[in-house]
Amino acid sequence: MAYLPDHPAANETAIPWNVRESILSTGRFSAVAVQDWQQCLDLNAEIAASEQRRGAGKHEVAGALFNRVGALIRLAEAGPVPACCQQVFEEHADIPALAAVLSTRRQYRDRGARGGH
Numbered sequence: 006m007a008y009l010p011d012h013p014a015a016n017e018t019a020i021p022w023n024v025r026e027s028i029l030s031t032g033r034f035s036a037v038a039v040q041d042w043q044q045c046l047d048l049n050a051e052i053a054a055s056e057q058r059r060g061a062g063k064h065e066v067a068g069a070l071f072n073r074v075g076a077l078i079r080l081a082e083a084g085p086v087p088a089c090c091q092q093v094f095e096e097h098a099d100i101p102a103l104a105a106v107l108s109t110r111r112q113y114r115d116r117g118a119r120g121g122h
Contacts, residue, residue, distance in 0.1 A: 011058050022059045026052050033072065042076040049073050067093035068102065074109050 009021040029052045036045040053069045061069075071090040088110070094102040 011055075022055055026055050029055070037075065040079070042079045045076040046073060046080075049076070063093050064097045064099065071102070071106065071109075078109070078112065 009025045011022050013020055029048050033045055033048040033052070036042075036048060049069065049072050052072075053066065056066055056069055067090045074090075091103065091106045091110075094106060
């Protein structure tokens with residue numbers, strides 16, 4: 006994955022960053038399915054790095070950042086991530102993403118009220 010270029014060569018039809026991020030995302034979904042939270046975080050970091058290299062917009066980056074929250078909660082390391090994502094999703098009027106952020110913030114708050122895990 007690390008050797009895929011960020012932009013296609015003149016004779017290529019596939020967009021390398023799209024291929025890379027799709028494969029990494031599939032891996033992240035698999036890590037979630039088997040509850041390998043650290044692997045989920047590692048793969049999500051690679052997705053975020055790819056997005057950053059290609060100059061993805063704030064909304065897309067916030068989505069990738071928010072994808073970390075479930076794993077962070079399970080590892081008891083969640084912090085201000087949902088709040089910063091909430092601001093970006095509000096700016097973009099992304100109602101489904103806002104609903105997910107608010108739900109996650111409540112879940113995290115409720116976990117804290119119950120003493121963590």
